[in-house]
Amino acid sequence: MPKTLNPLQLVADRWQPSARFVQRAAFACVVMAVIIVVTGGAVRLTQSGLGCPTWPTCTEDSLTPTPEMGINGVIEFTNRMLTYVLCAVVGLAITAARARAPRxxxxxxLGWAQFWLVASNGIIGGITVLTGLNPYIVASHFLAATALLTVAVVMWRRASEGDEEPRDLVARPVRQLGWVLVVATALLIVIGTVVTGSGKHAGDAKKDVHRIPLDVREITQLHVDLVCVVLGLVVALWFVLRAVKAPAGTHRGVVELFGVLMLQGTIGFVQYVNDSPELLVGTHMLGSCLVWIAVLRVFLSLRDRGELHASVPAPSGGHDTLQPAAASSR
Structure with missing residues (x-):
């Protein structure tokens, strides 16, 4: 019986990417995940959410936007096409990770998890259009994109470290404080989607789009309160890490996170007092991604999985030997 051929195995038999290439492919997934969030926000902020009024085609009779649909149709359709670019980048990361030896x-x-998240979020995006920009579906669309970003960041981190069992670099209570920070930030992001769903930018100016029936000022105040909680946790973590003499890299990550949070808070404040201008709202969405990336990096820096090893063919025999990868690959 002929042996079943795996296309990824065929690639692995003919191509051996470097550790740096795999890391860069994983980082490209992070960049594309952020781009998808920002461009998705641009669709809503330019009132192009129903630029293509149906899904998966743009209209019932056309796959692409028609001239009558104007710039809104082009913006919505372009965002849909970016999903294929994202799929290509994720596919490259999967292929590079599979071809890299040792497997x-x-x-x-993690690469395949991103693929299925992209596919599922594409369906959620279609439901968003078919339900006339239902704010709850819009919120789930954003949160699914954030889940994709989460997996992409984890893959990026894992591509630069070994496969040993995780070893805590700090005491367990400090690690638990890191968990609390992650949960609080996740809740902050969720409440942010509620603020968006009850706010002024519904996504389409030509249709009476349903909004979440909450007082936007009250829910915004809750959002601000959570920002204060997250900032407090970051400051507390910084002091604790200094007290326990944690690695310098972890300290640096917390300082970077604090800086990103302060910048994001400033943008949010200016956005609020100026009645949420579109450009600032879009910038705030980008800031949300950067805050989440910084939080994940801090949390992942609290443990170690050993050195990344490179595969080097032995002088004789058919087996690979493992040795630590160059520091530039870390």
Missing amino acids: RRSLTR
Whole structure:
């Protein structure tokens, strides 16, 4: 019986990417995940949410936007096409991770998790259009994109470290404080989607789009309160890490997170007092991604999984030997 050929195995037999290439492919996934969030926000902020009034085609009779649909149809359709670019980047990361020797199943699983998140979020995006920009579906669309960003960041981190069992670099209570920071930031992002769903930018000016029936000022105040909680946790974590003499890299990550949070808070304040101008709202969405990336990086820096190893063919025999990768690959 002929042996079943796996296309990824065929690639692995003919191509051996470097550790740096795999890391860059994983980082490209992070960049594309951020771009998808920002361009999705641009669709809403330019009132192009129903630029293509149906899905998966743009109209019932056309796959692409027609001239009568104007710039809104072009913006919405372009955002849909970016999904294919994202799929290509994720596909490259999966292929590079699979072709890299020694094979790291944990890395390829993270790549496939991104693929299925992209596919599922594409369906959620279609439901968003078919339901006339229902704010709850819009919020779930954003949160699914944030989940994609989460997996992309984890894959990026895992691509630069080994496969040993995780070893805490700090005491367990400090690690738990890191968990609390992650949960609080996640809640902050969720409440941010509620603020958006009850606010002024519904996504389409030609249709009476349903909004979440909450007082936008009250829900915004809750959002601000959570910002204060997250800032407090970041400051507390910084002091604790200094007290326990944690690695310098972890300290640096907390300082970077604090800086991003302060910048994001400033943008949010200016946005609020100026009645949410579109450009600032879009910038705030970008800031949301950067805050989440910084939080994840801090949390992941609290543990270590050993050195990344490179595969080097042995002088004789058919087996690979493992040795630590160059520091530039870390």
